[in-house]
Amino acid sequence: QTVVTQEPSLTVSPGGTVTLTCASSTGAVTSGYYPNWFQQKPGQAPRALIYSTSYKHSGTPARFSGSLLGGKAALTLSDVQPEDEAEYYCLLYYGGSYVFGTGTKVTVL
Amino acid sequence: QITLKESGPTLVKPTQTLTLTCTFSGFSLSTRGVGVDWIRQPPGKALEWLALIYWDDNKRYSPSLRSRLTITKDTSKNQVVLTMTNMDPLDTATYFCAYSKMATLLNYWGQGALVTVSS
Numbered sequence: 001q002t003v004v005t006q007e008p009s010l011t012v013s014p015g016g017t018v019t020l021t022c023a024s025s026t027g028a029v030t031s032g033y034y035p036n037w038f039q040q041k042p043g044q045a046p047r048a049l050i051y052s053t054s055y056k057h058s059g060t061p062a063r064f065s066g067s068l069l070g071g072k073a074a075l076t077l078s079d080v081q082p083e084d085e086a087e088y089y090c091l092l093y094y095g096g097s098y099v100f101g102t103g104t105k106v107t108v109l
Numbered sequence: 110q111i112t113l114k115e116s117g118p119t120l121v122k123p124t125q126t127l128t129l130t131c132t133f134s135g136f137s138l139s140t141r142g143v144g145v146d147w148i149r150q151p152p153g154k155a156l157e158w159l160a161l162i163y164w165d166d167n168k169r170y171s172p173s174l175r176s177r178l179t180i181t182k183d184t185s186k187n188q189v190v191l192t193m194t195n196m197d198p199l200d201t202a203t204y205f206c207a208y209s210k211m212a213t214l215l216n217y218w219g220q221g222a223l224v225t226v227s228s
Contacts, residue, residue, distance in 0.1 A: 038215065045220060045221055100158055
């Protein structure tokens with residue numbers, strides 16, 4: 001069974017920068033996995049942020065950026081705002097089906 | 110404006126079959142490139158992708174749940190139905206449906222429907 005692993009939790013100061021990663025148990029993540037990133041706040045449905053590695057959905061703030069980094073998909077939050085505190089999930093494509101990552105809880109302190 | 114809403118039972122017994130309906134507006138599931146996905150989230154746990162149906166009736170399923178899932182669409186009613194057989198307490202979760210178009214996956218989500226599996 002395919003497992004997609006993310007950091008369980010990260011803490012960042014307001015105005016700071018933090019990078020979340022998304023690793024696949026099958027090997028290096030490439031653009032062919034079409035990495036997507038979602039933000040979820042408590043009690044809410046997830047919100048789509050990034051698709052196809054680095055493309056922003058309309059409404060995604062410019063401080064969010066996606067990339068590939070060292071064989072993983074990455075989401076970088078720059079100039080972090082208090083409202084960025086949330087759970088973040090990646091989603092990878094596996095030839096017809098998709099797998100979500102384990103999620104990263106980002107705390108802004 | 111695209112909206113989706115999940116509906117179905119809030120409580121099912123173990124071994125029963127769950128039927129959930131996603132009713133949507135603001136798009137047509139006969140438009141090329143459009144799809145509707147189902148995703149679930151057990152309380153306090155991570156998201157899990159379940160299934161997807163495309164405008165052309167192609168279907169995709171999670172390999173781990175494929176034997177228990179069926180996804181269908183009724184384009185005239187703007188609905189997508191997910192059935193899951195042999196329900197277990199571990200299937201207790203909030204079930205979401207979401208809209209996808211081409212590469213822009215899961216761009217719009219329903220509010221979710223909590224389903225509890227208990228005798």
